[in-house]
Amino acid sequence: MTPIDYLQFVLAPQVVNGLALGVAVVLVALGLTIIFGMLDVINMSHGEFYAIGAYAALALAAAGIGFWFLLVLVPVLMVPLGMAAERLLIRPVFDSKDRHVTTLLVTFGLGLIVEDVLKIIFGANTQRPPTPIPGATEILGIILPNYRLFLILIGAAIVLAVAYVVYRTRLGAMVRAAAFDRNMAASLGVPVSLVYAGTFAFGVGLAGLAGVLLAPIYSVFPTMGRDFILLAFTVVIVGGMGSIWGAVVAGLLLTQVQALASLVISPVWTDPIVFGTMVAFLMFRPQGLFGRLGHA
Amino acid sequence: MITPVLDIRDLGISFGGLKAVDQVSFQAQRHKITTVIGPNGAGKSTLFNLISGALKPHRGQVMIDGVDMTGAAPEHTKAAGLSRSFQITSLFPELTVAENIRLAAQVLETARRAFLPISRSARAMSKTSQMLERFQLTHRRDELAGNLSHGDQRRLEIAVCLASEPKILLLDEPTQGMSHGDTADTAKLVRSLTEDVTVLLIEHDIGLVMDLSDYVVVMHQGRKLAEGHPDVVRADPAVQAAYFGHH
Amino acid sequence: MHDRLTQSMRASHLLALLFVLVSIGLAAMGAATGDTFYLRLGTEALIFAGLALSVDLLLGYSGALSLGQALYFGIGAYVSALTLMKVPSFWLAMGAALAATLVAAIIGGLIANRVRGVYFALITFGLAQVMAKVVYNTRELGASDGMIGIPVIEIGLGPFSVSAANPAGFFLLVLAFIMGLYALTAYLLDTPFGRVLTALKANERRVPFLGYSVWQARMAAYVLAGLIAGLSGALYPMLRGFVSPELMFFATSGNAVISVVLGGVGTLIGAIYGSVLLVILKSIIGSWTEHHLIVIGLLFMLCVMFLPKGLAGLVRPRIEVLLNRRTQTPPASAEPAGLSPIAVKSGSVS
Numbered sequence: 001m002t003p004i005d006y007l008q009f010v011l012a013p014q015v016v017n018g019l020a021l022g023v024a025v026v027l028v029a030l031g032l033t034i035i036f037g038m039l040d041v042i043n044m045s046h047g048e049f050y051a052i053g054a055y056a057a058l059a060l061a062a063a064g065i066g067f068w069f070l071l072v073l074v075p076v077l078m079v080p081l082g083m084a085a086e087r088l089l090i091r092p093v094f095d096s097k098d099r100h101v102t103t104l105l106v107t108f109g110l111g112l113i114v115e116d117v118l119k120i121i122f123g124a125n126t127q128r129p130p131t132p133i134p135g136a137t138e139i140l141g142i143i144l145p146n147y148r149l150f151l152i153l154i155g156a157a158i159v160l161a162v163a164y165v166v167y168r169t170r171l172g173a174m175v176r177a178a179a180f181d182r183n184m185a186a187s188l189g190v191p192v193s194l195v196y197a198g199t200f201a202f203g204v205g206l207a208g209l210a211g212v213l214l215a216p217i218y219s220v221f222p223t224m225g226r227d228f229i230l231l232a233f234t235v236v237i238v239g240g241m242g243s244i245w246g247a248v249v250a251g252l253l254l255t256q257v258q259a260l261a262s263l264v265i266s267p268v269w270t271d272p273i274v275f276g277t278m279v280a281f282l283m284f285r286p287q288g289l290f291g292r293l294g295h296a
Numbered sequence: 297m298i299t300p301v302l303d304i305r306d307l308g309i310s311f312g313g314l315k316a317v318d319q320v321s322f323q324a325q326r327h328k329i330t331t332v333i334g335p336n337g338a339g340k341s342t343l344f345n346l347i348s349g350a351l352k353p354h355r356g357q358v359m360i361d362g363v364d365m366t367g368a369a370p371e372h373t374k375a376a377g378l379s380r381s382f383q384i385t386s387l388f389p390e391l392t393v394a395e396n397i398r399l400a401a402q403v404l405e406t407a408r409r410a411f412l413p414i415s416r417s418a419r420a421m422s423k424t425s426q427m428l429e430r431f432q433l434t435h436r437r438d439e440l441a442g443n444l445s446h447g448d449q450r451r452l453e454i455a456v457c458l459a460s461e462p463k464i465l466l467l468d469e470p471t472q473g474m475s476h477g478d479t480a481d482t483a484k485l486v487r488s489l490t491e492d493v494t495v496l497l498i499e500h501d502i503g504l505v506m507d508l509s510d511y512v513v514v515m516h517q518g519r520k521l522a523e524g525h526p527d528v529v530r531a532d533p534a535v536q537a538a539y540f541g542h543h
Numbered sequence: 544m545h546d547r548l549t550q551s552m553r554a555s556h557l558l559a560l561l562f563v564l565v566s567i568g569l570a571a572m573g574a575a576t577g578d579t580f581y582l583r584l585g586t587e588a589l590i591f592a593g594l595a596l597s598v599d600l601l602l603g604y605s606g607a608l609s610l611g612q613a614l615y616f617g618i619g620a621y622v623s624a625l626t627l628m629k630v631p632s633f634w635l636a637m638g639a640a641l642a643a644t645l646v647a648a649i650i651g652g653l654i655a656n657r658v659r660g661v662y663f664a665l666i667t668f669g670l671a672q673v674m675a676k677v678v679y680n681t682r683e684l685g686a687s688d689g690m691i692g693i694p695v696i697e698i699g700l701g702p703f704s705v706s707a708a709n710p711a712g713f714f715l716l717v718l719a720f721i722m723g724l725y726a727l728t729a730y731l732l733d734t735p736f737g738r739v740l741t742a743l744k745a746n747e748r749r750v751p752f753l754g755y756s757v758w759q760a761r762m763a764a765y766v767l768a769g770l771i772a773g774l775s776g777a778l779y780p781m782l783r784g785f786v787s788p789e790l791m792f793f794a795t796s797g798n799a800v801i802s803v804v805l806g807g808v809g810t811l812i813g814a815i816y817g818s819v820l821l822v823i824l825k826s827i828i829g830s831w832t833e834h835h836l837i838v839i840g841l842l843f844m845l846c847v848m849f850l851p852k853g854l855a856g857l858v859r860p861r862i863e864v865l866l867n868r869r870t871q872t873p874p875a876s877a878e879p880a881g882l883s884p885i886a887v888k889s890g891s892v893s
Contacts, residue, residue, distance in 0.1 A: 279670055387749070395546070410735045460753065
């Protein structure tokens with residue numbers, strides 16, 4: 001194999017696949033990091049919300065609803081679910097002495113339940129929805145599946161939209177104010193409790209959207225959230241908990257490291273490398289690459 | 297010449313260009329009450345943090361009983377004989393009143409006892425009872441510290457500091473938030489402490505300071521403005537302008 | 544002079560005694576009916592109770608949530624398995640597991656204790672995950688299949704000897720061992736050393752100003768917890784004859800956390816009851832549906848939200864009241880605190 005062939009048939013597809021995975025991870029990590037940055041809550045059930053999104057897409061598609069409509073419908077349907085979870089589970093323990101640990105444990109319990117409920121409703125088998133955009137495109141002699149290209153583009157669009165909402169709108173400013181100082185924000189007329197519920201629901205909606213988008217590539221099964229969430233957590237930590245840009249940079253970087261490591265070393269060693277990176281960051285730079293949202 | 301029990305030499309720290317404490321020097325004499333006063337933001341609490349090891353000074357020295365303890369960790373300044381209270385009460389709210397004191401008193405025991413049941417630490421136990429009585433907390437001994445009234449918590453905080461038999465006691469606004477009657481009781485209490493320890497005090501109540509203190513150090517914008525006997529300090533025009541002028 | 548923490552622990556000890564008596568009774572019944580399955584299941588529950596005990600030491604006393612305690616459990620299990628395959632000696636296997644987990648816990652502690660709170664939870668999780676994946680990929684350790692064919696051993700205890708293949712005998716041995724770990728932990732927590740650990744949870748920032756090194760105390764708690772987990776794990780291959788990377792996975796650490804929360808955080812004995820309860824829940828619910836996670840998840844959530852001291856929190860205060868009534872000469876009615884001998888004495892003085 002000539003170096004050019006290696007580049008064209010091995011390295012480049014690996015990099016592009018890594019990029020698609022990176023966008024996928026960023027989408028899942030985005031909700032996670034927003035919920036942490038704004039609410040100071042480690043949402044251990046985030047992976048399960050992602051799975052709910054994927055299953056909802058699957059069920060609604062079977063009912064005849066088209067993929068494009070699902071991209072809007074599923075996240076919207078997830079919002080009341082997120083609101084309910086925040087009201088019933090997070091709010092009651094939000095002011096407990098050790099909020100981090102308590103909310104982590106509560107959402108961990110929720111994750112167990114959701115996973116089992118999905119198993120009861122949909123069965124334990126892996127299902128794979130058809131690719132909404134079939135075919136492939138050849139760019140510079142590299143053959144790339146269309147749907148992955150679409151994923152990369154829409155992923156970028158979603159990240160930009162979220163960053164715009166959080167950093168540039170009045171709504172985002174209210175949310176950041178509430179995250180920075182709850183009492184001060186309340187005295188300025190920010191409806192803090194609604195903002196908290198809304199932020200949590202927003203993060204959950206993002207997880208649902210990620211579920212819809214990623215189901216055609218990574219398949220749908222009840223424990224799908226569990227495997228993915230570990231990577232997403234790593235991304236959130238390396239990027240800096242609560243930082244949107246951190247999640248993007250860390251997500252893309254880590255998945256490239258993963259893609260290249262699986263090529264150069266061996267696919268089985270990618271997990272230790274990724275988690276090792278997480279441990280190293282926690283040791284030497286626990287604030288991650290980019291500090292923290294609302295606490296700049 | 298007698299070594300002063302606490303000798304602060306040219307102490308300084310700055311936070312991002314702001315000199316929070318700058319060139320502060322003074323000495324605290326054994327079994328006396330030395331009070332640090334000054335308007336809000338004068339650097340009094342920062343000074344306490346520098347002396348007790350909560351912060352490392354950028355320059356200067358802290359000598360405790362003739363030993364250089366500059367920049368030593370809090371557990372080491374504690375071992376050198378310095379005990380401190382906090383402006384915002386810092387107790388173990390989920391532990392009982394007695395356990396709060398006993399935890400502080402168990403440093404009096406030998407290292408060997410660290411791995412024997414606490415009931416065998418006779419010295420720590422009797423010290424605890426003694427402190428409970430002296431601070432009139434015996435009837436509250438089994439209550440959780442977090443459930444005490446504000447005044448009782450402030451007293452417990454002093455009891456905790458004293459239980460380890462320190463040489464120097466740093467009290468950061470012990471009367472903060474207290475009623476008038478409680479303040480007077482606390483003043484009496486602080487005066488009685490000098491039998492055993494040297495007291496370094498931060499206090500806002502000027503009347504109290506003048507009655508209680510043997511020596512006053514006035515701070516203003518991170519620097520020492522004046523020091524001396526309360527009457528001398530009160531008469532100092534610079535102090536009047538900077539401090540009393542505000543009241 | 545009485546001490547409230549000591550008194551609470553006496554209630555735990557009573558529950559521990561009850562646990563031991565019921566266990567011995569059940570073991571006798573099992574042995575009489577020739578049961579193997581339930582005795583082995585019970586033994587496994589006890590082994591995992593040791594892991595839960597270590598989680599409670601960290602979470603309930605020093606206030607640190609470990610999401611990767613299975614790391615030390617797994618290291619203990621693998622080292623014990625490797626030793627047993629070379630030399631089938633109980634004491635050698637336990638010694639080797641102790642030494643290996645000691646080293647691992649010191650290294651892990653140096654890493655994990657750089658951070659606290661939720662970061663501590665995540666770093667312990669990450670450490671366990673890295674190690675589990677390394678084991679999963681190491682052919683010499685059996686990779687994803689784990690190691691099978693660990694010989695059945697005879698455990699010499701002075702003049703007696705118990706075979707690990709004897710269900711009732713090995714159950715009792717594990718019971719004695721795990722309850723020994725419980726007793727040791729409870730003892731240490733009632734010493735000045737242990738009380739500094741509880742101070743960490745109550746208000747870590749105040750601890751250095753009392754003269755204690757926070758870092759040393761956190762390290763001590765972490766290493767101690769690692770040793771307890773490792774020694775418990777060392778028993779696992781003796782029971783099952785194999786080890787697999789699953790022992791280090793998050794599911795194992797997570798189960799230990801669930802056990803502690805169900806049983807009661809910060810009660811020690813709660814961890815042991817919780818582990819047994821978890822196994823019972825799994826096998827009872829599991830006998831009519833495979834969806835036991837819903838029930839366990841729900842119970843877990845309810846405990847976190849409404850019963851922060853778990854089941855022990857329901858039972859223990861009542862036992863405490865009973866114990867106090869017995870030890871204090873005047874009946875403890877309105878204000879038990881005011882009736883202690885010292886309080887009465889001071890009352891008459893002032």
